[in-house]
Amino acid sequence: MSKLRETLEAGKFAVTAEICPPRGTDVADFIEKARLLKDKLVAANVTDNQRAVMRLSSFAASVLLLKEGVEPVFQMTCRDRNRIAIQSDLIGASVLGIENVLALTGDHVSFGDHREAKPVFDLDAVQLTATIKTLNDGHNLKGKELRGATNFFIGAVVAPGTIPFEPEWIRFKKKISAGARFFQTQAVYDMDGFKRFFERAEGLDVKILAGILLLKSAKMAEYLNKNVPGVDVPQSLIDELTAAPDQLEKGIEIAARQVKALRGYCHGAHIMAISQEASVPKILELS
Amino acid sequence: MIITKKKTIEDITASLEGKKSVYLFGCNSCAEQCKTGGAEELKSMTETLTDKGFKVTGSSLVDETCYTQLVKREFRKVDAVKKSDAVLVLSCGAGVKCVADEAEDIGDGTQTIVPALDSMFLSSVERVGRFFEGCSLCGECVLDKTAGICPHTDCPKGLLNGPCGGVDEGKCEVMLDNDCAWVRIYTRLKAQGRLELMEEIASPKDYSTTTRPRNVLLR
Numbered sequence: 001m002s003k004l005r006e007t008l009e010a011g012k013f014a015v016t017a018e019i020c021p022p023r024g025t026d027v028a029d030f031i032e033k034a035r036l037l038k039d040k041l042v043a044a045n046v047t048d049n050q051r052a053v054m055r056l057s058s059f060a061a062s063v064l065l066l067k068e069g070v071e072p073v074f075q076m077t078c079r080d081r082n083r084i085a086i087q088s089d090l091i092g093a094s095v096l097g098i099e100n101v102l103a104l105t106g107d108h109v110s111f112g113d114h115r116e117a118k119p120v121f122d123l124d125a126v127q128l129t130a131t132i133k134t135l136n137d138g139h140n141l142k143g144k145e146l147r148g149a150t151n152f153f154i155g156a157v158v159a160p161g162t163i164p165f166e167p168e169w170i171r172f173k174k175k176i177s178a179g180a181r182f183f184q185t186q187a188v189y190d191m192d193g194f195k196r197f198f199e200r201a202e203g204l205d206v207k208i209l210a211g212i213l214l215l216k217s218a219k220m221a222e223y224l225n226k227n228v229p230g231v232d233v234p235q236s237l238i239d240e241l242t243a244a245p246d247q248l249e250k251g252i253e254i255a256a257r258q259v260k261a262l263r264g265y266c267h268g269a270h271i272m273a274i275s276q277e278a279s280v281p282k283i284l285e286l287s
Numbered sequence: 288m289i290i291t292k293k294k295t296i297e298d299i300t301a302s303l304e305g306k307k308s309v310y311l312f313g314c315n316s317c318a319e320q321c322k323t324g325g326a327e328e329l330k331s332m333t334e335t336l337t338d339k340g341f342k343v344t345g346s347s348l349v350d351e352t353c354y355t356q357l358v359k360r361e362f363r364k365v366d367a368v369k370k371s372d373a374v375l376v377l378s379c380g381a382g383v384k385c386v387a388d389e390a391e392d393i394g395d396g397t398q399t400i401v402p403a404l405d406s407m408f409l410s411s412v413e414r415v416g417r418f419f420e421g422c423s424l425c426g427e428c429v430l431d432k433t434a435g436i437c438p439h440t441d442c443p444k445g446l447l448n449g450p451c452g453g454v455d456e457g458k459c460e461v462m463l464d465n466d467c468a469w470v471r472i473y474t475r476l477k478a479q480g481r482l483e484l485m486e487e488i489a490s491p492k493d494y495s496t497t498t499r500p501r502n503v504l505l506r
Binding site: 078079083105107108110111119121122123124125126127130141157158159162163164166167168170171173174177178186229230 | 443444445446447448449450451452453454455456457460461467469470473482485486488489490491492494
């Protein structure tokens, strides 16, 4: 059984982090990051052409993690594959030993490095979640019985800071009825706001890992506020970073503080340390 | 209405390279309203091509260039059409297709048919000169469930089960000036007391209705 599932179902605090696959066949750095995080995390997410920028597939990179003894969370978006490819890749992932899947809509191609590409979105994230559940139940989307079912621990994402929040809440509940068992959230900085969301979700019988995005500098915090929907870094944190002699160190300290606060009540934390994966062990030590 | 935009004159003359005489077709329907293929545009295209050294042999402003019978009539009636090296069509692609088919049917099939416009979308018209995509022609209308706001057309991802994580204070993250289609659907359904429609999981869309080319035969 998936370690992530086991940990969460046992009521233990689960820590995951994100690793981004390389653009090309040189996977040395990727493997190095995997080794660095190996015993620090329950599982590591592998992003699926994040921000619509073409990279090594999350499927292949997840298999690389398995070989390194790191349990992957295979991220799958709806942007680049139709329902045939989605089901086929999911069965492939299952056969190769991948046990966790995270279903996402995916960023639009207009954000990425191939802006002329055709955006697929044959399914949306709710339908993708339901598709994984269908494969787990031993059928394909047409109701035909599979020769061997998948056994995925199904995850999805939610953005607790979205304004307005009610439409997002409706979709969150739809993802749960579609079969999502765990959620990783968009980056949260308003910890009180997150706690209110968490309490509202109690009773829905899902596990929630709060998204912790490492702030590398005050400049990055300002960038996030300006450009990333649903992310709102409070001014107090920006001031704290600005005043620090080493902003990255301060960012690590802030992330650790957030993880520590989460340990009190939340099911887990999902650390996103874009290109700073090496800082993850330190965040965890301090938390 | 079908919205079209003009190709650049460089693109058009590149497609006409090597041709000496050109006949023009305009469209007095959609393209006239878009100011891309009406009487005025035929006149200015005639002048431009003449300046560039082409012999413009004449022009027809057809009521609807996408109507085969009307195009056929021009080919039969106007001798200059068949005698020109090329025909430049200032209409949407459906009009260009009709002209190309008649050029083969009634002409000798050797003429080069050149589109002067790019076809964009099926529009709702806010006022003269202000057009918004109104329908994606998806073959499976869901507007009853979405309070008249189309998730295929108004959401850049065509999502059927609510907004993506990119909603930013009610705005779309792809088309920054637009309100998120799903936030609008939510607001309208809520006002109508029909939010339960949004809470139902919508199944994957049936794309078998959109296998191309589509056709209809009324009996």
